Amino acid sequence: MNFPLSMTYWSHFVVVAMFALGLLGFLLRKNTIVVLMSIELMLNAVNLLLIETSMRTHTSEGIILVVFVVTVAAAEVAVGLAIVLNLYRMKGSVNLDHFKSLQG
């Protein structure tokens, strides 16, 4: 199958837009859960780029990496949510502004 050039152009556009949205969310939002979601969004942008490249160059490495990324992302969220839950039990909040006891 021949991969049309316009497809590459548009998919790169979507990738950059998704990654930028995730980056903004990571840097600007204060809610820890939303920050975790932003990380997921960035990971999915990367996945899209990998899949597009894999189809364009007819190589399989990209698709394989995507499977690993999805698995690792699930593990990462599990660890992250456990950490957030533990903090919520202690502080009663998931707002990043409330976690400032380590300073200096």
Add this chain to the structure above:
Amino acid sequence: MNTVVDYFLIPLLPVMAFIFAGLLLILVQCFKRPSLRPFTKLLGFLGPVGAMGATWYLFKSQPLAYSTAMAGSYEAWLNEFIQSYQLDSITMVWYWAIGALSFVSFIFIEAYFADLEELPEILILLEFIAAAMMLLISASNLLMVFMALELMSLPTYVLVGIEREKHFGAEASLKYFLFGSFATVLLLFSIALLYAYTGSLQFTQISNFLRVPVGGENPSGLMVLAASALFIISVGFKLGMAPFHMWLPDAYEGASTPITGFMGSAIKLAGFGMALRLWWGMLAPISSHWTEILGVLSVLTMFVGNLGALKQKNLKRLFAYSSISHAGYLILGLISISKVGSQLGVQNLFYYLVVYGFMFLGIFGILAVIEKQTGSTDLSNVEGIGFSHPFLGLCFLVLVLSAAGIPPTAGFLGKYLLFADAVRTGHTTLVVLAVLSSVIGVYYYLRVLVALYMTEPSQRIVLTTKNRLVFLGILACAFCMIFFSFFPQKLGI
């Protein structure tokens, strides 16, 4: 001989020692018998000891069949493995260092958490971290780099917050987690960009493509520039390079003291191994894009570390900043590898990494004993220890002198070798600034020594531990500082 044994099982022996010990610990932990606890503690050492033994075996059985393995002539999965895992004599020395550093930090960790119910779980996580560090150092494929990095990072986030009721630890683990996963995402994005540009995840293929682009593409195009910049940012986050260092003092202070020792020594070593592979193994053809930036960042890192440590009252935080400054020296060594002739530069970097690792580990071993007894690691808690506890005081003295880089210790020789390399490759300005910053650093190291030997203690403290092995571990770390100074050839110099 069987190809699977020769090309898969034997080269992976050190990694498997750790994984096997981890799985065995999980199995024993399933029984949930308190009577099995001493056995669990002993079993924890199976990983490091087994890994060191296996590495020794690999050394002795040279030339390894694996070094002549030709990808493409075996079953598909074995070809993939041979392409993504490299094992040379340099890697094996790094393996040995990881085994030794883990062994000593296991002693400190088992003594510190002796009463904690979750001790076996901590050991399980540590075994897998150590296995991942070995895979990271010998990865030659970006997929392997990503998986090993994640296998190393995820348990570390958990370990930082393992004492659940301490809210410092929980907060530190959240910070570490957020910055760490952000760094992972950036690394993954740069991997994807490089893959989109070159169409491969293999180090050798990527570097060949960057040298001679197929189809006349421009190797300094936007995609490669973005990928190389993202590599600097993400690896900089992992190594605690300024200006991406802000998580490091918090994570190192919030984590339990012996865990910090492990993070600062062994994980730093693995991180630099990864940086070495990524930059000199893969991005070497476009080295002009990143050596200058890294040089400036290394000086910035030294100054941030040394200036930040000046005003610290808490010893854990002080040495966390000191570890930032040491990362700066190491990055300076990393960029001076190229033109010197790579072999020598890598050895000097390795020498400093090992010396720094044992130094950091020893200091945090002592701090762990102090914290266990007095409940905090404030500077006022070490006052007068030099006289009330001559042995601990002397070890602390040697380790801190080595951190400051004072001549009879190995810290001096390591710094000298790195700076000499940097001068030889023409980074003279950077070296002048580096020497200036290490002079600033001497101030706060001396403050610790003044507290140790020249201050009357405000309260009488007695430092003991039930586990005598801890003192042996501290002694071993201090001994390394003297030994490697007089016998640097033992580390391949």
